[in-house]
Amino acid sequence: MEHIALYRAWRPQSFQDMVGQQHIIRTLQNAIREQRLSHAYLFSGPRGTGKTSTAKVLAKAVNCEKGPAPEPCNECDACRRITAGAVMDVLEIDAASNRGVEEIRDLREKVKYAPTEVRQKVYIIDEVHMLTTEAFNALLKTLEEPPPHVMFILATTEPHRLPATVISRCQRFDFRRVSLEEQSQRLRTICEQEGISAEDEAIEYIARLSDGGMRDALSILDQISSFSDGRVSYQQVLDMTGGIPSRQFAELARTILEDDVGGMLQLIEGFMQEGKSADKCMENLLYYFRDLLMIKMIPEADKLTERVLDARDFREMASAFSRAHLFRIIDTLNHYQSEMKYAAQPQTLFEVALLKLCSLPKGDGSVREEAAQQAAVPGAAASEVQQLKRQLAELERKLEQALQGGLAGGAGGGSERSAARPPARSSAPRLSSPAKLPSGLDKYVAQRNSPEFMAVQGKWNQILQAVKDEKVTIHAWFVNGEPVSMVDDAVLVAFKNDIHRETTEKPANKQLIEQVMERQLGHPCRLVTMMLKDWNEAIQGANAAPSEPFELEPPPEDAGGSGKEPWVDEALQLFGEELVVIKE
Structure with a gap:
């Protein structure tokens, strides 16, 4: 016996077979009972939600030999022939193939003739948004005032593309996506009738994959049951559809939380080896963090999402992230998901997105969370406190030097004439703090074109690449600077941004850079830094100095x-x- 696809074999033949559209079914049945049927209906909604099936059931209900009845009997000659598509008075027209004005004019000519086989002519126009503007205009008058024996049912997935003049002539019904619970119940019923053994977890996952479309769910079930000889397991569904279980996303989230870049890249490589697509992984990961955020912010939020199978696992993982961290993760993933649509190498962009997540700030800046983080990691907290103390001492020293400089300047201008005279120009760079000026700046200015410095400048790209290979985060700060001079073993690097300079000057970062420079240049080197604007002023001051007494x-x-x-x-x-x- 020839196999018929499950979605065709289980197409609803009566209103009671419809899944998830009770608000529409009840309205249509009441209209049939009270004989208040409209001459034109517009069925709109996502694919696979039952628009065309409802149209056929309605055509049978109004033409049933035992009716019109709220439910077609499916036993009389009219019902059986309409189901088989053998009644000439019930026409299903594909607007994508008959979209021109000539086809609509032909339909208008045939509408005037009375039905020959059943009680009422029914025209079902599927994907009606595909009609041309001229075809819509030709249909308008007939759609507004058809003969009493004619009913139009228009079906579309894109109602916004229909002219307002067409929509206003129809009773509009919006089909909604079928809920996870209703889909799962329907799939279990079909599995029992078809002799398919399926795990509950597998059925729920199939329902989630279908995105609210019953037809898609049945197609997936049909495909997997054929592969597995009638035994459908959760793992088989994952293997066949390229899906990823939530536990693997939990492992990925844990590597982000622990900044475990190596473990993260291994997980991504495993996904790719299993045939998972990068864009699908990105989409599912975005959903995963969205669900974490919902569960963290709203009690009982697992009822607001159909992707959470075990709420306890999600709550445990959600508690490890701060709200601000989850918001930043979702923003970053959303940005890279948009970029992946146009990327030639989506996998590379997916990896970059996850590496970016590792560098995001973990906390939300609140005092309570900072205290909790310090209590959780006492060693790290002590290190942070020591660093803050050092920075505070440095700031106090700079402030004291600045105050001493100001007082000394004021002491030399005691007379009225000295106070009125404008301050003398200085050839030294004007700095926000004397500590930022390297000692012996005039030597660096004089040696800025020396052969030794030219050799350093020639190898600067190799030095930057070597720093990047060692630690990409240090490279991100260090690349903001540019070499400007060299005196003995000291390489002077000028920075455009103060925060990049300060981060580069941190002992650990500076030590790594000096080690890289020693390997690249072949001799020990010291790193000296200053601001680029101060260096430029020093150069200008040197160029402006007079050459004669x-x-x-x-x-x-x-x-x-x-x-x-x-x-x-x-x-x-x-x-x-x-x-x-x-x-x-």
Whole structure:
């Protein structure tokens, strides 16, 4: 006997067979009972939710020899022939193939003739949104005032593409996705009738895969039962559909939580070896973290999602993440999911997205959570406290130096004339803090074009790549700087951003960079840093220095003040003793 696909063999033949559309079935049955049927209906909704099946059942109900009845008998000649598609007065038209104005004009001509085999003509136009604008215009008048013996049923998955003039002439019914519970119950009934042995977990997973479409669920069940000789297990469903169990996503989430990059990459490689697609993995991982967030924020949230099989496992994993961390993870995954649609190598982008997750801040910044994290990891907390103390001491030292510099400047300007005179220009870089200026800056300026520095500059790309190979996070900060000079074994690197410079100066990061430079250059090297804007000012000051001695004339006798002493001091500060000649 020829095999018939399950979704065809189990197509609903009566209203009571429909799954998940009770709000529509009840309305149609009441209209039949009260003889208040409309001349035109619009059935819209996702694929596989029963739009065309409902249209055929309605056609049988209005034409049943024992009716019109709320339920077709499926035994009379009219019901059986409509089911077989052998009644000429019940036409199912595919609008994708008959979308032109000529086909609609032909339909308009035939509408006027009375039915020959059954009580009422029924035109079922499937995928009606595919009709052209001209075809819709040709259908409008007939759709609005058809002969009394004609009923139109329009079905579409995209109602927004229909003209408003067409929608306003129909009674519209919106089909919803079938719930997980209703789908699972229907699948169990079919398995019992078909002699298929299926695990409950497998049936629920098939229902989730179908995304609310009953036809898709039956197609998946049919495929897997053929593969497994009528015994459907959860693992077989995963193997056949390329799905990933939630426990593997839990392992992936744990590697993100522990910054275990190696373990994460091994899991991804395992997914790819099993034939999983990167875009599907990304989609499922996004759903997984969404469910974690829902369970963390809302009590009993497992009832709000159909993907959670064991709520206890989800709650345990959700408690390990902060809300802010989950929000950042979902934002990052959503961004990379959009990028993957246009990527030539989706797997690479998937790996990059997960590596990005490892570098996200874990906490949400709240005092309570910080305290909890410190209590959980006492060693790390102590290290953080020591680092904060060092930074505070450094800031106090810089502030003290800045205050001393300001007081010294104020002490030299006691007279009214000194206070009114504009401050002298300095060739040294203007820094926000004296501590940021490397000692012997003039030597670095003089050696900025030396052969030794040119050799360093020629190998800088290799140095950056070697740092990246050692630790990609250090490379992300270090790449912001550029080499500007070299004196002896000290390489001066200027940074555009202060935070990149400070992070690079951390002892562990600096030590790794110096080791890389020693390997690449063949001799021990020290890393010296400063801000790029300060370096540029130092270069400009050096270029602006006069090359000939500058003669300073004494001030006029009537200028007031205490003589030439302040002017001499200012000249010496500006140009240096070797360039100033004092004439009495």
